[in-house]
Amino acid sequence: MIIATWNVRGLQQLPTQAAIVDFVRTHKIDVMGLLETKYKKENYTFFLKNNFREWKAMENFEMIENSRMLLMWNPSKVTLEPIRVEEQAIYTKIRCLTSNNTFHFVLVYGLHTIPVIDPLWDSLVKHVVKDEPTLVSSDFNNVLAEDERVEGSVHTEYEIKNMVDTCALLGLEDIMSMGCKYTCKNHAISSKIDRAMINDAWFTKGYVASTEFLPSRPYTDHSPTVTTLFEFKKHLKQFNIKEFSELSKRVKETGEKLEALQKQADRDTSDLALRVQITNQKKKTAYLEKFEREYFKQKAIFKHLLLSDRSTSFFHSLVKRNNSRNYIAFLYRRDGTITRDQEEIISEFVKFYSTLLGTKKEPEPIKVDICRQGPLVSEEDSRVMVRPITVEEIKEALFDIGNDKAPGPDGYSSAFFKKQWERVGKDVVEEVKEFFEKGQLLKNFNTTVISLIPKTSINPTVGDYRSFSYCYVFYKIFTKIRSRRMAPLLKLVDNAQSAFIPGRHIMDNIHLAQGLIRGYAEKKNAPKCTVKISDPSYMC
Known part of the structure; x- marks a missing residue:
């Protein structure tokens, strides 16, 4: 299943319409979200009738001027249930007819200034269901970090704080992606404001996704976002669901049996054989619970587990989350091309580490x-x-x-x-x-x-x-x-060395050098000079 979103900067021109039709057919899109269409409702109806006759659509044209968002889907591939329509977001629930997977999808288009975009963050916090898998995608009109914008005015902490807090609260994080790093190129300014994000429940469900940000084409300055969704591969050796379920089942059964024996002993306090049986059952239950906890400690790799008293569903979800992340959906080869074939991905890693670890080189003689x-x-x-x-x-x-x-x-x-x-x-x-x-x-x-x-x-x-x-x-x-x-x-070891010395760190000298050269490029500072000395004769 493939979902795409794209800020097209207007849908009135025929070349733009043709580009969208070609894009949907080329990439086999099942759900398409178009932003900033600047279209009237009667015009978009005509556009769908001519180009996507069998598709269905919804929009928020009546809620905000300039016709912000249009969401289209192919009913032969997905069923889409509209949940809520707002000025800056459309909330839906999607079921893939191929895999029968169900998840929430939120199409987002953030407005341009802090006062008007703030209601978007409040809406996401209020309406995104944290316990159900959710995909949030499109143009947020905001960055998550300072390095996501080049040229132009520098984003302050105040400008990005609300988005950062919202993502942290909802557990949203970017999907592993390929393609353009900066998704919007407006004159000399490049920024990453288009993105596709998923929540913790996505990993818990065992879903996997990958995103590609394509070049913007000549009709807009935004990259189209193409997200491919597919099920977690059961052949991955990282986690065996069958054995996990058997272990949890045994823990549950032994606990229930212990509870039944204790109730029986409460009715018959004179049965000594029953007391012995309860003692043995307690040991068995405690042993299995401890084994389950240790098993998931190794799998979850989560320090808070050391303070808990048992492996709950929370830790089971962490295991699924970690294993979903471990799946490598695509990889860039050394020649710059992309592969999605699992055998080719394995081969690339084998070649890389065979070269890295298997290269032989005669060591230089020690200068005694x-x-x-x-x-x-x-x-x-x-x-x-x-x-x-x-x-x-x-x-x-x-x-x-x-x-x-x-x-x-x-x-x-x-x-x-x-x-x-x-x-x-x-x-x-x-x-x-x-x-x-x-x-x-x-x-x-x-x-x-x-x-x-x-x-x-x-x-x-x-x-x-x-x-x-x-x-x-x-x-x-x-x-x-x-x-x-x-x-x-x-x-x-000489005192000038920082590595392998107790109380020192190999990064100390790097931090020292950074501190010394900080401010070199500022014209108001006094002239400075740094000399790097490296004498090969002292290398032994």
């Missing part, structure tokens, strides 16, 4: 003479570094890993090894000692799972996904032991 001019590791420190690994070191390194850290590719977290230390501790110690004594590591232990986190919501490429590597617990133990032994050697 230069190294000897600086502080050196003492013989005593050297002996401490290579002393035999002890059981206590291994156990301390393991138990220092948080229980809620992500498991490795084998699915085992540090919590498993801690709780089963009496059974597996001996094997863990032998494996770790073998690594440090022989200097060899099993290939499986050196394997990681790369998880991708999007860094941008506009025109994503492979490089726009931040990668996180999930390592085996054994690998984490090796690293912790080595880092602990090397910690005393940090005294050799």
